[in-house]
Amino acid sequence: MRSDCPLNYGIEIFCDKWSLLIIRDLMFFGKRYYNEFLGSDEHIATNLLADRLAMLEKEKIIRKARDAQHKQKIVYSLTEKGIDLLPVILTIGLWSEKHATIELNPNRDIILSDAKKNLSKGIKKITKRLIAQHSK
Amino acid sequence: MRSDCPLNYGIEIFCDKWSLLIIRDLMFFGKRYYNEFLGSDEHIATNLLADRLAMLEKEKIIRKARDAQHKQKIVYSLTEKGIDLLPVILTIGLWSEKHATIELNPNRDIILSDAKKNLSKGIKKITKRLIAQHSK
DNA sequence: GCTACCGCTTGTGTTTTGCAAGTAGTTAAA
DNA sequence: TTTAACTACTTGCAAAACACAAGCGGTAGC
Known part of the structure; x- marks a missing residue:
């Protein structure tokens, strides 16, 4: 770890381009399987996804489990x-919605609509x- | 740009380890000069800082200006x-304060104290x- | 028993990073 | 007025990370 600053801690752990997109997929797009992450618009390479x-998982931000139905699958x-x-x-x-200089996908506004009205309430909801x- | 997702936009622009630390230094530690950024605990390399x-600056997140007193300095x-x-x-x-698995610098709690009480109010303040x- | 699918691993070339050294212009002191 | 120090960088190089393609061992269905 480069320093003991609280900001630096989070930055070093999850602030790379791919980690945050994986977390986004888990939070908002219902993705749960390896192949589903591979299929996202940003096209992560399979070695980087692994x-x-x-x-x-090592940082305990996500967990792995075998799928109950399909035993070869991992959830x-x-x-x-x-x-x-x-x-x-x-x-x-x-921030992106406010400041983007490119046209963003309007179908994804729904993700932010709760937070836009009231940040703290949106987070809770x-x-x-x-x-x-x-939950497991 | 890898996709038109609003989350991806921000991630691609500022989510690398050094950019966020520079922004932190500007926001909380009163740093304004090249040499001051170089002196931070995390020791960014000079070529990466430049x-x-x-x-x-290109993304209009920061701006450059000549120092009024010292003409060789850039603010x-x-x-x-x-x-x-x-x-x-x-x-x-x-997030870091809540979940860090290393000991964090307690002197920096002050940065987060307003936000801890009430996120939206802390942001405004x-x-x-x-x-x-x-302001210029 | 063949074929397809699943979550990876491996190999290779390219890009980015990290470190050290150097540079052009400016200021301060001798 | 020369000189030393300071400023914001640039350059060179080795090591690490990334991106792309191909391959692989273990299910699962037919």
Whole structure:
């Protein structure tokens, strides 16, 4: 770790381009399987996906489990530590909507609509949903 | 740009380890000069600092100006677009304080104290201060 | 028993990073 | 007025990370 600054701690752990997109996929797009992450618009390379999933699991931001139905499949889900990244994800999204210089996908406005009205309330509402969706 | 997702937009622009630390230094530690950024605990390399400052200026997150007193010096400051990154920085800090597995610098708690009490109010209060400090 | 699918791993070339050294212009002191 | 120090960088190079393609061992269905 480069320093003991609280900001630096989070930055070093999850602030790379791919980790945050994986967390986004888990939070908002219902993705749970390796192949689903591979299929996202940003086209992560398979070796990098494997690397990031292992790192996020090691940091206890996500967890792995075998799928009950299909035994060859592995289900990824967010831990409480991972769900707590919601405010970070939402504030990045709100900043982007305000300041983007390219045209953004309007279908994804829905992700931010709760947070746009009232940040703290939006965080609480979506957190509740995520806890329900990602509890073991 | 890898996709038109609003989350991806912000992530691609400022989510690298050094850019966010430079923004932190501008927001909370009163740093304004090249040498001051070089002196931070995390020890950014000088070529990377030059690269990131140029990128952040191009993205209009920071601005450059000659120092009025010392003509050889260049003052960096946050634009409105840069100040609007405050919620991102604060939520990363709050997450780190809650979940860090290493011992963090207690002297830096002060940065997060306003946000800890009430996130939205803390954002407003610190934003006001930053606007005062970084207006041309 | 063949074929397809699943979550990866491996190999290779390119890009980015990290470190050290150097540079052009400016200021301060001798 | 020369000189030394300071400023914001630039350059060179080795090591690490990334991006792309191909391959691989273990299910699962037919």
